[in-house]
Amino acid sequence: MAIEELVRKYKTLENICKYFIEHDYDELWLQDPVLKKKRNLLASINKTRFKQIQKVCEEYLKNKKINYQKYTLDEYLKKHANMIHIFVQRRRTRDIDYNTVRSLCEKACNAIKSREPDIKTKCDAYAFNDVIVVSFDVTPRKLPSTRTVEIPAHMTESIEAFKQKHPDVEIKVKGNKVVAEVPRKIINPVEAIINELKQRLSQRGYKITEVKGEK
Numbered sequence: 001m002a003i004e005e006l007v008r009k010y011k012t013l014e015n016i017c018k019y020f021i022e023h024d025y026d027e028l029w030l031q032d033p034v035l036k037k038k039r040n041l042l043a044s045i046n047k048t049r050f051k052q053i054q055k056v057c058e059e060y061l062k063n064k065k066i067n068y069q070k071y072t073l074d075e076y077l078k079k080h081a082n083m084i085h086i087f088v089q090r091r092r093t094r095d096i097d098y099n100t101v102r103s104l105c106e107k108a109c110n111a112i113k114s115r116e117p118d119i120k121t122k123c124d125a126y127a128f129n130d131v132i133v134v135s136f137d138v139t140p141r142k143l144p145s146t147r148t149v150e151i152p153a154h155m156t157e158s159i160e161a162f163k164q165k166h167p168d169v170e171i172k173v174k175g176n177k178v179v180a181e182v183p184r185k186i187i188n189p190v191e192a193i194i195n196e197l198k199q200r201l202s203q204r205g206y207k208i209t210e211v212k213g214e215k
Contacts (some may be wrong), residue, residue, distance in 0.1 A: 001032070001041060002030060002041035005030055005033055006019075006030065008033075009030070012127055014021060014060075014061065016057075016142065017055075017057030017058075017060055017061050018061070019055050019083055020050075020054055020057050020177060021057050021061070022102050024051060025047050025050045027049070028040070028042045028045060028063060030042045030044065035147065038165065040104055044072065044095060044099050046102070062145045071126070072161075073128055073131070073133065076126050076133060077133070077185075080124060080135045082137060082215060083124070083135040083136060083137045084135060084136055084137065084138075084190060084193075084211070084212070084213045085133055085134070085135045085210075085211070085212040086133070086134050086194070086197060086198070086201075086208055086210075087131055087132070087137075087208065087209045087210040087214050088101060088132040088133075088134060088201060088206045088207065088209065089130075089131065089132075089206065089207040089209060090129075090130060090131065090132060091205060092207060094127040095127075096104065097132050098122075098125055098126065098127040098132065100109060100127040100206075101125050101132050101134045101201070102123055102124070102134065103125075103204065104134075104197060104201055104204065105134045105135075105136050105197055105198045106127060107200060108121050108136075108193055108196040108197040109122075109136060109138070109193055109201055111122035111196050112138075112186065112189055112192045112196055113188055114145060114195050115185050116184065116185060116186045116189060116192075118140075118143065118147065118149075119138050119139065119140065119143070119189045120138070120139050121136060121137065121138045121193070122136065122137050122138075123135065123136045124136075129202070131209070132206075134197070134201075136193060136197070137142065137190045138190055138193060140189075141185055141188075141189070141190055142184065142187065142188060142189075143187050143188075144184065144187075145183065145184060145187055146181040146183055146184060147181070147182060147184050148179065148180075148181055149162065149179070149180050149181075149182055150177045150178070150179050150188035151177065151178045151182075152176060152177055152178075153173065153176050153177060153178055153183055156175075159171075160180050161167070162180070166182055166191070167180055188209060194210075194211060
């Protein structure tokens, strides 16, 4: 539907390409013509795919042709060589499978980050004909067994609440702060994200066939 509306509105491939090149990602908007309420037909385009569309459009406007080559699983894995890969059986259409699985990856990573905010994560995915590959990276891959908590000395209520929550933790005063080392909830964020993502995929009916790169 989005492609049909782009052609109806901009008439030619050249004009469609100019639209994508001349706009930033946050400016993408194509109203669904059959609805009165707001609905963006381009909402499913993420930043990674937007950059790919811009690159193809730049090539087309320059050379008036597109050198299309089928994207292979080997190419995907090579491009994402440093990431953890989870292979999932296809369930629905490619666009729905892609957007669903990628969204679940981002939600799984955010769930773990909420428990251990010292990590950074990123996700990607691709739906091939018979399999979806969802990939993520997390840094660092391993965390120390403890983390440092610092509370300003004037925040007496927070300090008392901390003591009640961690009665066995040694508390030290450094300058105008109270400092303590507390056990981390998660030491291996890779394993934690894999388990979280597996659970979310299973809840949505997706069957996992293989995990690569977790070591």
